[in-house]
Amino acid sequence: MDHFLYRDGVLHAEDVPLPEIAAAVGTPFYCYSTATLTRHFRLFEEALSGLDHMICYAVKSNSNQAVLRVMAELGAGMDVVSGGEYARARAAGVPGARIVFSGVGKTRAEMARALEGGIRQFNVESEPELIALSEVATARQLSAPVTIRVNPDVDARTHAKIATGKAENKFGIPIARAREVYAEAAALPGIDVIGIDVHIGSQLTDLAPFEAAYTKVAELTETLRADGHAIRRLDLGGGLGIPYARDNNAPPLPLEYGEVVKRTVGHLGCEIEIEPGRLISGNAGLLVAGVIYVKSGEGRDFLILDAAMNDLIRPAMYDAWHDIVPVEEPAAGADYAPYDIVGPVCETGDTFARARPMPPVAAGDLVAFRSAGAYGAVMASEYNTRPLVPEVLVHEDQFAVIRARPSFDDIINRDTIPSWL
Ligand SMILES: *Cc1c(COP(=O)(O)O)cnc(C)c1O
Numbered sequence: 001m002d003h004f005l006y007r008d009g010v011l012h013a014e015d016v017p018l019p020e021i022a023a024a025v026g027t028p029f030y031c032y033s034t035a036t037l038t039r040h041f042r043l044f045e046e047a048l049s050g051l052d053h054m055i056c057y058a059v060k061s062n063s064n065q066a067v068l069r070v071m072a073e074l075g076a077g078m079d080v081v082s083g084g085e086y087a088r089a090r091a092a093g094v095p096g097a098r099i100v101f102s103g104v105g106k107t108r109a110e111m112a113r114a115l116e117g118g119i120r121q122f123n124v125e126s127e128p129e130l131i132a133l134s135e136v137a138t139a140r141q142l143s144a145p146v147t148i149r150v151n152p153d154v155d156a157r158t159h160a161k162i163a164t165g166k167a168e169n170k171f172g173i174p175i176a177r178a179r180e181v182y183a184e185a186a187a188l189p190g191i192d193v194i195g196i197d198v199h200i201g202s203q204l205t206d207l208a209p210f211e212a213a214y215t216k217v218a219e220l221t222e223t224l225r226a227d228g229h230a231i232r233r234l235d236l237g238g239g240l241g242i243p244y245a246r247d248n249n250a251p252p253l254p255l256e257y258g259e260v261v262k263r264t265v266g267h268l269g270c271e272i273e274i275e276p277g278r279l280i281s282g283n284a285g286l287l288v289a290g291v292i293y294v295k296s297g298e299g300r301d302f303l304i305l306d307a308a309m310n311d312l313i314r315p316a317m318y319d320a321w322h323d324i325v326p327v328e329e330p331a332a333g334a335d336y337a338p339y340d341i342v343g344p345v346c347e348t349g350d351t352f353a354r355a356r357p358m359p360p361v362a363a364g365d366l367v368a369f370r371s372a373g374a375y376g377a378v379m380a381s382e383y384n385t386r387p388l389v390p391e392v393l394v395h396e397d398q399f400a401v402i403r404a405r406p407s408f409d410d411i412i413n414r415d416t417i418p419s420w421l
């Protein structure tokens with residue numbers, strides 16, 4: 001459920017009509033709802049109630065400082081995957097002790113920064129990374145709390161580009177080699193092995209892969225404890241999917257996911273971490289765009305928007321489906337006709353939807369992409385020298401620009417022309 005509803009014939013974000021924001025900031029823009037972010041975080045809190053747990057919001061899904069602050073004020077930890085995200089989480093007021101560091105290619109500089117600044121744990125993904133971390137920590141006479149990410153070889157049954165838990169994926173160590181790697185880790189100076197980490201993919205719409213992976217993690221916990229490792233923390237990753245299309249295939253609810261967690265690992269007495277991103281931020285955001293032209297083509301009609309693939313790349317990259325709705329509520333009984341909905345970028349891939357039934361839409365109208373709060377603004381680029389889309393946060397009847405649209409000069413002045421030219 002989200003807080004983007006039609007009221008008096010106009011789509012609102014909480015209590016703010018979207019045309020009011022469009023008039024103030026121009027289109028396109030991203031719009032996030034505080035109430036929706038809050039609601040989604042609390043669903044996970046409820047789902048894990050009774051377990052010693054921490055919800056570490058996956059910063060990469062939407063890393064705006066204001067969004068991170070909303071999360072931090074709710075008591076969230078953070079899952080970061082780069083030095084930049086670590087800096088963002090700290091700048092938003094999250095203490096190091098609530099930040100976990102994931103990622104398959106952490107550099108020594110990133111490790112040093114997190115160790116010195118404070119970190120809850122490193123989720124280590126390989127033996128070379130363990131050795132590097134050991135060296136970085138011992139050089140500073142520090143000890144790095146570590147979980148090792150295991151690859152459980154389960155099929156997450158999601159889009160190939162966001163499945164991470166199969167043996168052929170680059171992530172984690174093969175679970176079959178876990179005992180060996182944990183023994184190595186335990187022998188390394190500066191490494192404090194505290195738990196196990198797993199993350200099998202994103203946009204999972206079925207609980208069975210979670211159940212399979214967490215069952216393997218539970219078995220591994222017992223095995224490693226028998227080997228003498230003090231396994232006291234399990235990081236179970238993120239990945240719970242959201243409904244993008246309004247059909248009957250709704251993904252499982254956090255509460256149902258929580259039951260899987262409790263059933264599979266609840267008896268182990270471990271502190272449980274989860275790293276949800278998309279389920280918290282995805283349906284808490286819209287991308288609002290203006291219609292530039294309605295163009296009749298050969299056997300098809302096009303809606304040409306002022307938003308493009310550089311602003312929201314998910315359709316081009318993952319064949320993602322986004323619900324696209326007019327901001328002005330269609331009249332009851334309106335005639336729907338199919339449109340190809342596209343942006344102005346010079347690539348055929350700049351297509352958001354094909355033959356999408358839409359009610360009558362005219363140039364100048366506003367449309368909203370639903371479920372655009374996760375992996376939207378964070379993946380945007382300035383391809384075609386299109387300025388990064390501004391982001392707006394709504395809270396009840398207030399809204400604020402939380403990242404302004406850069407001017408052309410801002411963009412151009414980032415380049416420097418060498419003195420010999
Ligand atoms: C991307 C990622 C997440 C978040 O995934 P969502 O599908 O957005 O919940 C969590 N943990 C790790 C390690 C990730 O790479």
